[in-house]
Amino acid sequence: MRSHLLSSLAILAAPAISAAESATYDYIVVGSGPGGGPLASNLARAGYSTLLIEAGGDESDNPTYSELGNFLEAANDEATRWDFWVKHSDDAQQDLKFHHNTWDTGDGTFYIGNDPPAGAKHLGIQYPRAAVLGGCAMHNAGVCSLPEDDQWNLVVNLTGDTSWEAPKMRKYLTQIEANEYLPAGNAAHGYKGWLKTSVGDLGWAKAPNTAAVKILDKFAQSIGVSSASSDRSTLFSPDILGDEPNKDQTSSLFNMVSHADSKGRRSTPGDFVKSTLADPAKFPLTLKLRTLVTKILFSNSTTESKPRAIGVEVMAGASLYKADPKHIPGTKGPVSQYFAKEVIISGGAFNSPQILKLSGIGPRAELEKLGIKVVKDLPGVGENLGDNYEASILAISKEPLNAGLTTSIFRTVNAATKNRNIFTWCGPFSFEGFWPGFPTNYGPNQWECAMVHIGPKSQAGSVKLVTADPQDTPDINFRFFQKQGAADLAELVAATNLLRQTWLAAANTTTAPFTELHPCPGELGKPTAGSCSDAAQAEYFKLQAYSHHATSSCSIGADADPLAVLDSKFRVRGVAGLRVVDASAFPVVPGAFPVVPTMILSQKATEDILAEAGKKPVKLRV
Template sequence: MRYRLLPALVASSALRASAAPSASSDSAETYDYIVVGSGPGGGPLAAELARAGYSTLLIEAGGDEGDNPTYAEIPWFNEAANDELTRWDFWVKHSDDPEQDLKFAHTTWDTGDGTFYVGLDPPEHAKLLGIQYPRAAVLGGCAMHNAGVCSMPADDDWNIIVNKTGDTSWDAKNMRKYLMQIERNEYLPPGAPGHGYDGWLATSIQDSSWARNDSLPDPDEAADLVNRDLLELDDKADETSSFYSMVTHADARGMRASPNNYIRATLADPAGYPLTVKLHTLATRVLFDPATVGVDGVVPRAIGVEVMEGPSLYKADPKHVKGTKGPLKQFHAKREVIVSGGAFNSPQLLKLSGIGPRDELAKFNITLVKHLPGVGENLGDNYEGSILAMGSAPVETGLITLLFRTPNAPNKKRNIYTWCGAFSFEGFWPGFPTYHGPTQYSCAMVHLAPKSQAGSVRLVSADPQDKPEINFRFFEHGGKEDLAELVSAANILREAINAAGEPVAPLVEKHPCPGGKDEKCTDEAQAEFFKLQAYSHHATSTCAIGGDDDEMAVLDSKFRVRGVAGLRVVDASAFPVVPGAFPSCPTMMLSVKAAEDIIAEAKKQE
């Protein structure tokens, strides 16, 4: 398959300079706080700090597409994720075995003639790119190009931080208040327990009137099942297998709700909150007080950031023009620098700034500020896969969401999140997804609580415009068990799909068992399929919170970078484990918790 590459934008002469000038700290702009990255971690945090009266600079490498219907309207999420206007392409690995990765059906190649080739039989001389992992460089971050699913982690995913650090503020019952703080619920009557109605993040559900179709055996029961609240407050929720509504961070009209809205509302508020946003600004390193670096007994202190100004400067941007650089500039922070670049870019920026594994930094002649071996390690993600079948007629239903426990799950907790409907979702590649025709039907699966977090984000150079090397090392630990759970889920869903009556039946499966399960499609064969074709898009945990006794811990429970003053990381990289099925809403909750912690600390110092 071939896909067009958007011709690169013509760069201005200023941006074509072969070498950027040295940044000068003279008359550098100064703020109380500097936040790098405007996604689910950094965006709400910056707005909260400014609303608390602290001058805050928010730095974003992309632009603002809040008024662009492709991003503002949730139904266009596939187009948003493919859009070169904001897309950053990371080409990742799934394992240390290059031959295994080359079996991924949607491996992508650069043909050299302005197109991508996607598949297993590339044309001669095509350059291997790898497995696409799109991110969004835009005000609001990846919450602007995702499908907007809003779900809660299992209680254990919050409580693990309590167990690691002793900080009881991370207790799952306490964390619920942050959902209530940010949520503006539009699908339940006012006063539903565990929900908020006055926040900046609209939540809604899809129309489920299709479930009252008189042709169903019990339309009232069916409607009740698919309308169950996915975000319900229930102590037994993590052990409950059930159908649910799919909650999205969007309003009832389908308009996306994200940090973009909150940032823009903060900027426009008549109160004149001291928030400054710098768009098209690439952070290149965190600045440290030179009197505190390399001095025995002195804790290094972050005092600002250096940036490169201009659009499409990062090489993950498909619009980047080779050799393009921008002028360097410095900003200073009186209080703190907060890195919120996400699971790929936060560890990269820390390493470029001298914080990370000693040997890796020495390899690129980066001056060591603090040896923290956990920076860029512990990369985790949900395993994802799907059953795809073709019916004899189009399936006339909406999306059906189900959370359930497979019989081989390691404990009583549910371990699969699935949604089924007339769509296809088989991973990511330029131009995804494939439309298989009007009778396509899929059950897409997200595996909860994966056992392996063996991935890494590592530098390839000291150039801040270069992308890091990203390897997820799927199934490195506990892989046999995780694959068995995916296969068990597929078998359960296959039985459900095949129970469909006329005129939809019979359905002919395309994968993981082409033609249907028979003697050729054993559990072992399905496990091999998922091992090679699983995909993901919920990267977390590369700057993980941990206890004082954990040498791989990067942050303490208040998001402070260990062994460094004036520096925190607030985004999905802070989670010690993958938080549930979808990290967007949990990261926004984490963000407002961080704001609460930071503001409380600032008040004590005043």
Template sequence: MRCRLLLSALAAIATAADPPVATSYDYIVVGSGPGGGPLACDLARAGYPTLLIEAGTDQGDNPTYADMANFNEAANDDATRWDFWVKHSDDPARELKFEHMTWDSGDGTFYVGLDPPAGAKQLGIQYPRAGVLGGCAMHNGGVCSLPQDDDWNIIVNKTGDASWEASKMRKYLKKIEKNDYLAAGNADHRYTGWLSTSTSDATWAKNESLPMTKILKEMARLTGQNPNDTANLVNRDILGAYTNKDELTSFFSMVQHADKSGKRSSPNNYIRATLADPAKYPLTVMLNTLATRVLFNTASGSTPVATGVEIMQGGSMYKADPKHVPGSKGPLVQLAAKREVIVSGGTFNSPQILKLSGLGPTAELKGFNITVIKDLPGVGEQLADNYEGSVLGLGQVPVDGGLITMMFRTNATAPTKKRNIFTWCGAFSFEGFWPGFPTYYGPNQYTCAMVHMSPKSQAGSVRLRSADPQDVPDINFNFFLNNGDRDLAEMVEAGELLRKAWQAAGAPVLPFKELHPCPGTNAGANCTDASQAEHYKLQAYSHHASSTCAIGADDDPMAVLDSKFRVRGVKGLRVVDASSFPVVPGAFPVLPTMMISAKAAEDILADAGTR
């Protein structure tokens, strides 16, 4: 049968009072982002009645979200924004040195900075997430890149499951991709999947008089590329299948999950297409619905079995939602899953849901009087993220040209032969996240932003504040806690290289007035390695959280999942989202998460005849 899309804010298909079309489904998927949304569609398309639960609304027709160029506005829009106020360390004094620390001014406004007004309440460091059909793929910048092979192979090494070998994972990219930027026939890609991928025009690189082209050529020289071939190198396929790709320092095209007209392509599109398909796939979507816990049968047999979920109905029920009304609560309803429950709430909410359901560290659960279903010490631990930073300055005139995208290895500090920095440079500013970001410094602004790949520390945590499912958990990334000096040295070396490349812009752009990390017009002389490392340590930001419900080995007490995404110690429950990765998957996790969603669907359907 064909089930309805419930409570769509734009389509107004149903009202808040409408009950679910059915009270029992084969599969219930919690969370419609890059992990859960496509998975629910795949299960329904295989013929299994599937319920997809989303706490937010449907903004698929809203240009703020549908047009990729509006991604900054989308991330700031309180129609979907969830504010997680996180910490970067356990040191309160260090936290207060973060230049974009955010405070509640007490008058309905935020203060961002180091000198809050009297009486302001410290909130923390903003980490925006999206409560919306399609998840964070509806408000991000859409950047697509692939993990390093080691990021896949580590799962093989931990679990012995050869299906995770890097050479075998590309098929999931090909399963989902609708390539809009390469001529048909490229065997490394697919042209008929649900996820459109496209690139922007890079013909500007042929104009050697542009300041950006001069910087481009200098970046090529500094990284061992051919400066005379940069106009071609900027079009190199970042999703290509290259021999020893992880050791390839090169410029690349900036691929986004958008079609060639600039329209965002995300799980939202796939969900809508599944609901509208004449095949009448059995997919039900419930919006404005907060999952509060997973339900278990503990009476029959020695192993608890997930039997469904409890939900709270109503809009803005979660306190991370800026529209949440204090004290508001919706009715609680229990829904049954005949086969499995799949939690795909993301790196913050998936461990929260598991803990509220009785799965997690025993001491933490007992501290909130939560009945322990299974002691899983790793739930909410090993939080990981890429470190991000930037070199930002102002030219004397605008730095004309396009966007430079490059992955490279810092020669002096990289621990292996593999690339460790993803950078993109252009006439923009990006310094992290805070209410109202980014700062516009005028037409002469120029930034090289960078993502540090393969961070050596993943010592963060997501822990409950209470047993109330509406509460936001306590999130501490513990940046640079382990081997931090090594990661910082790599970031400093990368920044130095990018700064050197700037100097090729020539007149009339020069001299650059650098804003950070080395303020001034003679930055190289005014800044030491130590001062730059201190800057990145205090001001690094992130938005690629992972690993709080990690896949791991049978004998690893911190492993939450097996290689088939099954939660250890119980039956009928899986977690499929970025929290599943043992390590941060490359430079941008959105595409890898959609790839593992396709893998999870394959694994679940293979098990469909068993419980």
């Protein structure tokens, strides 16, 4: 399979910044995504001069990004895309069996697959990130979900900081949310924040006796849900962001909630940043776009007990990072330094550990090998990388199933705890991971249930420097299923078997028979011999699972844990004036989708930082 390489056009650099330029702020925040964008806005609204630095540009008025329905185009768009080519294991031959390996053919195209042409250069498994104001909230599918209470309480158990208790974390959602799908007054939600939330149309579920409704009925029964109403849309009435008792143990159907308004326009951290900049109150926020942070600066003082971060060094210009498909080899930009009382890194699970390591904070041996002066030997930087496992069951029906999405969070019978462990959404789409030009469109008869595994047990991945050049990308290895992999694979198989059985409810309709493409190829219920045992499906998922929710590479941890990078207030251990506030801070992967949990994390960091500075939490004004 071939795909055109995105053209490397000459890019006009951002306005040159003089190497002599310097400025001092109260705070510098690096990265404008779900962690950094809201935090920088909040700090400025509290009256602190804040510099927000973003490597990408602003695409908030571009419909490819502003309209949530265009998320597939957004994730493929070279205007913002950073391509990380990752590994799933230490076994190179195993990784080569991933069906969507990407190769550079050398003739202006990509080859996608397992039988590349002679001379093609292996790139790896694509993991796209978004370099743009608003970060990856600008190219994702906009799905809103929350972590289990246990995952918030884990921080309490690790650090003793009771401010992380789940009921206390709930308030941050109500502070940031502007709910558009429930009547005002619901105590579990907010209505005056910057993050708009809405739900989709369930009209398709009102039609009686369609194939899709038959499948829906069977699915509901399979997870213990029933409805006395002939209007099956009532099955979706539970609130996926609700705060009901035993919510984490209750399997249910839901109407998917998106961080978008009711008309389908994305609601993102970039919107909050821009509204802060435009506010008549003239909050002291400065935004620098197309600016690549190359390292953190530290004081040379010999009177302080530990190194203190005092600013950052940057390189100005567009497409300077080599993950950018528009990067022109050899391109550099003018260098500047900016200073602050405190530096906050919010570059995400790949770039935050990279920036720390480039600045001398990380495992001593790794840094010394590359000639980087060690500021603080911190072995956990870049370790503990985790992600949700994602997989799917995909089939082609005889006729189209005219339906929307069936969304559910449920527990498989073999889950490790009493909590739900699978987030799934089913409908007439295909999604099989990431590669240039994804996804494959199998036509109007395609039908898929995509799954996100909640609570993956491995978290054995790493982000390691390849060179000391800040324009180079790091080596990223997730080491899928390395720890307790058999248990995680068994949970994915159990979920797939349940979902497959629900499709058989349409056996007597004109949409049947279904031809399953994977993981059990053949007619649904009559698979190719040997392809559909639990062991065969587990092997399929071991090779073909993918991911897009990287977290935990600068994780919060216990004082006695040598791999803990942050304390419970997001402070980098062993240095002063430096924090990390993004998804890399989570000790474990937070639920099924980390985008809203990271926004909640950002709001908590706001409160912690302002409390330390002696100010009350800022009231949001949007």
